Amino acid sequence: EAKRRGRNCAVPYAAALDRGASERLQLVSQLREALRAGQFVLSYQMQYDRNGAVVGAEALLRWNHPERGLLAPGHFIGVCEDSGLIVPVGRWVLREAARAHARLKEAGFGWFRIALNVSATQFQQGIADDVAAVVREFDLPPGAIEIELTESVVMANPEAAVESMQRMREDGICIAIDDFGTGYSSLAYLRRLPLHRLKIDRAFVRDLGSGGDDETICIAIINLAQSLGLKATAEGVETEAQWRWLQDWGCDEMQGFLFGRPVPLEALLDDLRARHPR
Numbered sequence: 359e360a361k362r363r364g365r366n367c368a369v370p371y372a373a374a375l376d377r378g379a380s381e382r383l384q385l386v387s388q389l390r391e392a393l394r395a396g397q398f399v400l401s402y403q404m405q406y407d408r409n410g411a412v413v414g415a416e417a418l419l420r421w422n423h424p425e426r427g428l429l430a431p432g433h434f435i436g437v438c439e440d441s442g443l444i445v446p447v448g449r450w451v452l453r454e455a456a457r458a459h460a461r462l463k464e465a466g467f468g469w470f471r472i473a474l475n476v477s478a479t480q481f482q483q484g485i486a487d488d489v490a491a492v493v494r495e496f497d498l499p500p501g502a503i504e505i506e507l508t509e510s511v512v513m514a515n516p517e518a519a520v521e522s523m524q525r526m527r528e529d530g531i532c533i534a535i536d537d538f539g540t541g542y543s544s545l546a547y548l549r550r551l552p553l554h555r556l557k558i559d560r561a562f563v564r565d566l567g568s569g570g571d572d573e574t575i576c577i578a579i580i581n582l583a584q585s586l587g588l589k590a591t592a593e594g595v596e597t598e599a600q601w602r603w604l605q606d607w608g609c610d611e612m613q614g615f616l617f618g619r620p621v622p623l624e625a626l627l628d629d630l631r632a633r634h635p636r
């Protein structure tokens with residue numbers, strides 16, 4: 359097409375760009391509507407300690423699209439972030455996770471921890487205030503909620519990050535660094551951050567058990583966590599070999615398709631009841 363038009367190839371190119379922009383705008387308004395209409399849901403992926411005991415779950419956002427069905431964050435989270443919609447969406451996630459914890463507590467699982475993901479914009483727009491309000495409203499016990507932040511969110515403005523992390527910690531919130539090892543953390547700051555956990559990125563877990571370079575990285579992260587007094591969690595555990603390797607090297611907690619996929623709250627509750635019959 360571009361070749362046929364010769365010099366005019368700039369025209370279809372510009373048209374394509376416009377279409378991209380208008381599609382994005384349309385997606386933004388669909389997402390705004392999704393929030394209003396209650397089309398967002400949380401899926402929960404269980405997390406286990408080294409002995410295989412359940413300790414909690416990570417809440418993962420899904421969009422129950424009227425035509426396309428359940429969509430993973432890869433389809434829409436970027437647009438939420440670029441448009442600022444991530445702030446109200448993130449607030450919804452926080453309240454929904456707190457509501458889920460209240461349900462679990464009611465069912466006798468008050469010890470269960472729910473982890474949730476927080477984007478840069480949401481973190482910078484005063485997350486500590488939102489967290490404090492939710493902790494009060496739902497009377498959340500210490501350790502009920504864990505916030506997952508990426509290295510870039512924290513390192514963008516470490517001083518400000520320390521302050522809001524400190525406030526959340528005082529409210530009984532645990533804080534994890536997600537996808538650890540893929541960003542640029544200052545070790546000097548890492549030592550000063552009020553953290554509880556480093557989550558080893560899936561990319562480093564993939565080849566565990568086969569003697570590759572990634573094993574060295576995982577060992578380093580596990581040791582770093584240990585020497586800073588933090589827990590290490592491996593994400594994306596898919597095979598028995600990876601699991602055994604992580605157990606042998608002292609990784610504290612694990613999460614991945616080997617143990618289970620993300621599921622709705624009702625299925626999570628059924629699973630917990632089956633594990634802990636009364």
Ligand code: C2E
Binds near residue numbers: 560594596
């Ligand atoms: P993440 O926080 O690193 O979450 C882990 C992702 O890995 C999830 O994808 C999960 O379904 C997937 N996963 C878990 N176990 C395995 C495994 O064994 N193998 C493989 N291949 N994948 C596994 P998901 O749900 O598509 O979420 C993708 C990302 O979207 C998350 O990465 C997180 O960064 C973001 N996200 C999810 N929910 C939220 C949210 O509520 N708010 C924000 N701001 N971001 C979110």
Ligand code: MG
Binds near residue numbers: 416474475506536
């Ligand atoms: Mg996460």
Ligand code: MG
Binds near residue numbers: 536537557559593
């Ligand atoms: Mg992760």
Ligand code: MG
Binds near residue numbers: 537
């Ligand atoms: Mg990730």
